[in-house]
Amino acid sequence: MVNREALTARATALTGELRARGVELVALTFVDNAGIARVKAVPLRKLPSAAAWGVGASNSFDFFGFDDIITGGEHSLGPVGDLRLHPDLDALTVLAGQPGWAWAPVTKLDQEGEPHPQDPRALLTTAVDRLAARGHRARMSFEIEWVITSADAPDDAKSATAGPAYGYARLSERADYLRALVSTLDQQGVGVEQIHPEYADGQFELSVAAADPVRAADIAVLTKETIRALSHRHGLKASFTPKFAPAGVGNGGHVHLSVWDGARNLFSGGERVFGLTPLAESFSAGILKRLPALHAIGAPSVVSYLRLEPHHWAGVYTAWGLENRETPLRLVRGVAGNRASAANLEVKCFDLTANPYLLAAALLFAGMAGADEEASLPEPLDVDPGVLTEEERAARGVERLPQRLADAVAAFEADKDLAAAFGAPLATTIVDVRRAEIERFADASPEEITEAQRWRH
CATH class of the missing domain: 3.10.20.70 (Glutamine synthetase, N-terminal domain)
Known part of the structure; x- marks a missing residue:
């Protein structure tokens, strides 16, 4: 009480x-x-x-x-x-x-x-408590990507900054804006790790320090809204949509996570491949197995699936690999001498239309289910799965992840572990909300979809 x-x-x-x-x-x-x-x-x-x-x-x-x-x-x-x-x-x-x-x-x-029973933040707290009851804790962070335009520009205007992808020219052009943003976040207790121009026109990315999952989700919300507010004060608009324009590269919302036993990071120093411990492997395998269902939580909008294309570093096949940016699960080991603290799993196939509390909870529940099953990871991929032939992918057990929200919703409904963890009221309501959006865009073109969702997130 x-x-x-x-x-x-x-x-x-x-x-x-x-x-x-x-x-x-x-x-x-x-x-x-x-x-x-x-x-x-x-x-x-x-x-x-x-x-x-x-x-x-x-x-x-x-x-x-x-x-x-x-x-x-x-x-x-x-x-x-x-x-x-x-x-x-x-x-x-x-x-x-x-x-x-x-x-x-x-x-x-x-x-x-x-x-x-339908409070996402309370659900995440429950997931954290269940992991703690097993003697473990998780650390997470959300990467934030966004595109800026001039505040008074038409909705379909191009970005408010030029310069090549990752280019210093783009950073220089918006140096005051970026400095003010990082300074503001620092004053708010958000530990900014790095900030840089990203691949798409007018796109930037900001990474923050890992925290416990509830705090990490809180930080994701606070960071997005701070970016939105600071952009407005600088005469700009910020869009976090997965696809700003049909032909462009979208904004991702990658999640980094690690599982710890006390002071020991279980993603490092183990006897399994790349130093994973058995628990870290099973946890990761649980997530990999449930990626189709997890898309209903982490790629929850119709516009999400315009971003999920091969060769876009979006991770659209059921695969994982060491530092492989084309697999949805990328194992990040860190540099030699720092792996005990730095090693983590990056989940690349999600975006910022996701509720971060629901997504963090879903990843923890999926990982714990994998641990219960003592699941094993398949062989890691050291190539872009999109360059393999269909026969080669089939031989390696690599399949395409959902290409439509409807397919992700069906996978979520069929996943008994996630449905039980979420509880019937919340799981059913998520499906109801997703299906309403699917119906809303049943006959819409990519241009209509991106226009409708460009400024909503």
């Missing part, structure tokens, strides 16, 4: 500190099943009440689509009912790029103080 007295006391103490830092309002965010960050905000003086009693929000947010259309579903209550949004005071952050504001992610409870 909620300890309302303790929450009131703690939030009251924080209110004084926040007021001294100029905070007047607190934004409270949650991410829906379509991957959109939704928000309610309270004046600072209401933070103690929000912490103890929550802020009201409709159950219908579970059924929002990317386009704000509310679909129906087996577990929909329509306009009936209410949930309470409780800010996580441990994650509360002063927004350095939005003066007068602070931010906190929320947990959803019902009016009796019980967890909402």
